[in-house]
Structure formats: C-alpha cells, structure tokens
Amino acid sequence: MQSKLAVSALLSFSLVLLAQPAAAQSVDTLRSEAWDQVDNAQASLIAMSDAIWKHAETSLNEVQSSEELAAYLEGGGFKIQRGVAGMDTAFVATFGSGKPVIGILAEYDALPGISNKASYRKEALLEGAAGHGCGHNLFGTASAGAALSASQVMQKNGISGTIKFFGCPAEETVIGKVYMAKAGVFDGLDICLDWHPGDVTGVGFEKSRAMNNFEIEFYGQSAHGAGDPWNGRSALDAVELLNHAVNMLREHVKPSTRIHYVISDGGGAPNVVPSYAKVWYYVRDLTREGVEETYARVLKAAEGVAMATETTHKVTLITAVHSYLLNRPVSELLDRNLNAVGAPDWTEQEQAFAKAIQAATGKEEKGMFVGVKAMPDAEVPAQGGSTDVAEVSRIVPTAAMRVASSPDDAPWHAWPVVACGGMSIGHKAMLTATKTLSGSILEAMVSPELIAAAKAEFDTKTDGKPYKSPLPEGQKTPPLGN
Numbered sequence: 001m002q003s004k005l006a007v008s009a010l011l012s013f014s015l016v017l018l019a020q021p022a023a024a025q026s027v028d029t030l031r032s033e034a035w036d037q038v039d040n041a042q043a044s045l046i047a048m049s050d051a052i053w054k055h056a057e058t059s060l061n062e063v064q065s066s067e068e069l070a071a072y073l074e075g076g077g078f079k080i081q082r083g084v085a086g087m088d089t090a091f092v093a094t095f096g097s098g099k100p101v102i103g104i105l106a107e108y109d110a111l112p113g114i115s116n117k118a119s120y121r122k123e124a125l126l127e128g129a130a131g132h133g134c135g136h137n138l139f140g141t142a143s144a145g146a147a148l149s150a151s152q153v154m155q156k157n158g159i160s161g162t163i164k165f166f167g168c169p170a171e172e173t174v175i176g177k178v179y180m181a182k183a184g185v186f187d188g189l190d191i192c193l194d195w196h197p198g199d200v201t202g203v204g205f206e207k208s209r210a211m212n213n214f215e216i217e218f219y220g221q222s223a224h225g226a227g228d229p230w231n232g233r234s235a236l237d238a239v240e241l242l243n244h245a246v247n248m249l250r251e252h253v254k255p256s257t258r259i260h261y262v263i264s265d266g267g268g269a270p271n272v273v274p275s276y277a278k279v280w281y282y283v284r285d286l287t288r289e290g291v292e293e294t295y296a297r298v299l300k301a302a303e304g305v306a307m308a309t310e311t312t313h314k315v316t317l318i319t320a321v322h323s324y325l326l327n328r329p330v331s332e333l334l335d336r337n338l339n340a341v342g343a344p345d346w347t348e349q350e351q352a353f354a355k356a357i358q359a360a361t362g363k364e365e366k367g368m369f370v371g372v373k374a375m376p377d378a379e380v381p382a383q384g385g386s387t388d389v390a391e392v393s394r395i396v397p398t399a400a401m402r403v404a405s406s407p408d409d410a411p412w413h414a415w416p417v418v419a420c421g422g423m424s425i426g427h428k429a430m431l432t433a434t435k436t437l438s439g440s441i442l443e444a445m446v447s448p449e450l451i452a453a454a455k456a457e458f459d460t461k462t463d464g465k466p467y468k469s470p471l472p473e474g475q476k477t478p479p480l481g482n
C-alpha cells in the first residue's frame with residue numbers, strides 16, 4: 001500500500017513537474033515573442049501616437065484619430081466595422097475566430113482648450129486648440145499595438161481565438177462606451193482589458209462612481225428688464241432657485257453623494273428677462289441606486305421651481321453610468337504581465353523634465369513615478385469620478401491598469417499631461433502598456449482556467465443578472481460634436 005501510494009505520489013509529482021514548467025514556459029515564450037513584435041513596431045507606434053497627439057480631436061470629432069487606429073489594424077489583417085452604435089468615430093476591429101474572445105479597449109479623444117507643446121512650460125502649440133490632457137493618444141495607440149502584436153504571435157503559433165479591439169470615442173464626455181454597451185457592441189466577450197495613462201504605474205483595483213449627467217432647460221417669457229418686468233417670467237430665476245434648492249439638499253444626502261453643476265445658458269443681456277436658461281448637472285454616488293435616489297429628488301425640486309417661477313422645463317439625461325465592477329482574476333492577469341514587463345526606465349533628462357513641470361505647477365519636485373505599485377489586496381472604494389468603462393465591466397469581466405505618463409502629482413486634464421504625451425516620457429509609457437497588454441491577451445488566449453475563474457467571480461458578483469443600460473429605452477446617440 002505504502003509503496004503504491006508513494007509511486008502514485010511520485011507520479012503525480014512528476015506530472016506536476018512536467019506540466020507546470022511547460023505551461024509556464026509557453027506563456028513566457030509567447031510573451032517574449034509579443035515583446036519582440038512591439039520592439040519591431042516601436043517607430044510606427046510612436047509615429048501614430050504623435051499623429052493622434054497632433055490631431056487632438058475632441059469627443060465625437062475624432063475622425064482622423066479613429067482612422068489612424070482603424071487603418072493600422074486593417075493593414076495588419078483585422079476586419080473593421082466602422083460607425084458602430086450610431087457614432088461615426090466608434091469602430092470594432094476583429095482578428096481570428098472562435099473562443100476565447102478577448103476584448104481590448106481604446107480611447108482617443110482630446111480635451112478642449114489645453115493645447116501645449118511637448119515642453120516643460122505651459123505654452124500652447126495652437127492657441128485655444130484642444131490637447132491630449134488625458135493621454136488618450138497613448139491609450140489608443142498602445143491598445144492597437146497590443147492587439148496587432150498579439151495577433152501576429154497567434155498566427156505564428158497557430159493559436160485559435162478572437163481579439164476584438166474597441167475604438168471607443170467620447171470618453172471625456174462619458175458617452176462612447178455607454179451607447180456602445182446599450183447597442184450590445186461588447187456582447188459575446190470572455191474578458192476585456194483596459195488601461196489608462198496616469199501619474200503612477202500599477203493596477204489600482206479601484207472602483208469608480210456611478211453618475212447621471214443631465215441638463216435641465218427652463219422656458220419663461222421675455223420682457224424689458226426695467227420697462228415691463230411684470231410681464232416677464234425669468235428662466236434664469238428658475239435655474240438660480242433650482243441651484244439654491246439643490247445646495248440646501250446637500251445637507252440631506254449621504255456623504256458619498258456628489259452633485260455639481262454649471263449654468264450653461266443664463267440669458268443674453270441684463271435688460272432682457274431671460275426666456276430661456278439651461279443648467280447642466282452631474283449627480284454621482286457609489287452605487288447606481290444612490291444616484292437614482294438623488295436624481296429623483298433634483299427632478300422633484302425642478303418641478304417645484306417651475307411652478308414657483310411660472311416657467312416650464314425639460315430634463316435631458318445625456319449619459320449615465322454604473323460604478324465599476326472589479327474582477328480579481330483579470331486584474332491579476334494585468335498585474336502579472338505589467339510586473340513581467342517592468343515599469344518604464346526614466347533617463348536623467350526625463351526626470352529633470354518632470355521636475356521642471358512640477359516646479360512650474362507648484363508641486364514637490366519628485367520627478368516621475370518609479371517602479372510598479374503593488375496591487376491592493378482588497379477592492380479600493382471609488383476615490384474620484386466616473387468612467388464609461390464601468391459599463392463594460394458590468395457586461396464582461398474587465399480590468400484596468402495605469403502606466404505613469406506624466407509627473408507624479410502634477411495636475412491631470414491639464415498641460416503637463418499634454419506635454420509629456422508628445423515626447424519620450426509618453427512614448428515609454430505607451431510602449432510599456434503595449435507590451436503588458438499584448439502579453440496579457442496571449443496569456444488569456446491559452447489559459448482557459450483564468451477565463452473560467454474570471455467568469456465565476458463575475459457571475460457571483462452580478463448574481464447572474466443581465467446588464468441593463470442606465471439610459472432610458474430608445475435614447476438616441478448624441479449628435480456629432482455635441
């Protein structure tokens with residue numbers, strides 16, 4: 001008995017010995033083949049990133065930027081479906097066939113008014129123009145580079161499966177993926193990979209806030225401000241009264257709630273009672289339910305205000321998102337591959353460039369973040385805003401990582417990000433992300449147990465309930481350039 005047990009133990013031990021290194025080595029080999037492809041493609045990836053950086057097209061206007069990426073993938077054998085979900089600049093690029101189906105997200109919109117040279121000073125490249133203050137030129141390019149290099153390694157090694165690259169416009173307005181999700185564009189994926197430029201490198205494992213983004217328009221009656229004000233019914237009064245009501249409401253909502261607004265139209269001239277005024281609101285909370293609750297109370301206040309000011313009003317829900325549903329197995333996949341690639345290695349000149357930016361923005365001169373930050377053991381609650389990637393995370397197991405592309409702690413959505421995104425700091429971040437994502441795609445392609453674990457966690461967290469868009473039925477995609 002004993003010897004039989006010993007033999008069987010020895011047998012299984014040798015099987016483990018045989019199986020594990022072989023599997024591990026094959027992933028390592030695939031990864032290094034992908035990295036070689038990325039090294040070979042380095043010059044064209046940098047050129048594409050710089051081209052998108054110069055185009056600097058804002059949300060839903062990304063005509064040239066989306067075409068740069070689509071043409072690159074089409075040239076590499078991907079099939080392109082343009083104009084998905086009713087948006088001209090949204091596209092899907094597909095390679096291969098059958099299971100597993102690995103998705104990868106790309107963004108490429110810029111932010112208005114923050115054009116900057118690739119300089120350590122604030123100096124516009126084109127006065128008043130848009131700039132890549134969120135590093136989406138790096139984002140789109142790295143995702144495309146990863147998809148193409150992974151597809152080349154799959155072809156070479158006869159690996160079956162599908163890569164689906166999602167060209168997602170209008171992230172800055174939190175619109176692209178919301179409408180793509182509603183149209184079913186992300187259906188049928190096994191897992192989905194995402195990344196974003198940042199000021200640190202690592203998998204943050206952090207949730208995001210749910211949000212409703214909506215406008216309320218008020219319609220009143222014009223009159224002369226001094227001549228016959230009694231004939232006037234001021235739409236601006238309605239907006240001001242609503243904002244006052246909401247500011248009082250702040251005392252009576254949960255501490256997790258965030259409400260912010262701007263008056264986007266407050267009338268034309270002081271001597272004309274405004275017959276039209278518009279206020280633009282965001283309501284955020286940690287959960288969808290929390291957002292719905294506060295949203296309903298703001299709408300109730302708007303009704304009361306309309307009655308008080310004898311105006312009429314119209315509410316338009318522009319976009320809405322869930323909170324991010326984190327997935328541990330997919331996050332660990334990215335974390336493993338990021339650590340395998342390693343953080344960008346900054347030169348002395350790059351550190352000096354970063355410190356000069358920190359000095360110019362009144363920040364401590366720490367330079368660029370060095371190394372890979374450890375992935376947290378537990379889920380990190382939402383620290384800031386919202387993302388439309390949250391919608392994808394509610395459809396398919398999804399994870400994201402960040403790679404430092406801008407000086408540690410320097411302002412985001414601002415000129416430092418634009419500046420670094422157009423020079424070697426941004427290029428290095430982009431190439432690190434490209435390698436990490438290509439390695440992750442390939443590892444997922446040959447690891448059915450990883451996909452099963454990701455799905456099992458996803459099913460537990462969603463309780464098997466299908467995705468439901470937070471937008472009302474029949475909501476149209478916002479018009480181009482909105």
Ligand SMILES: [Zn+2]
Pocket residue numbers: 134135136171196
């Ligand atoms: Zn962004």
